[in-house]
């Protein structure tokens with residue numbers, strides 16, 4: 001039984017939620033989402049075109065959810 005234990009551990013990398021999203025307005029990848037769970041506020045800001053959008057959150061939302069909400073609002077024409 002000469003099996004050596006291999007030290008190499010293969011890590012399973014979970015798909016990460018991106019920290020920066022693509023801005024639906026200017027198309028550049030500089031849209032950041034901030035979540036303040038204490039104040040129950042979410043904020044989406046684009047570092048490129050300067051659009052910013054704030055909303056109330058329940059506290060369980062992830063950044064990606066905020067992004068989708070922002071995207072929906074934008075699609076509805078509420079964000080210019």
Ligand SMILES: [Zn+2]
Nearest residue numbers: 023026046049
């Ligand atoms: Zn933008």
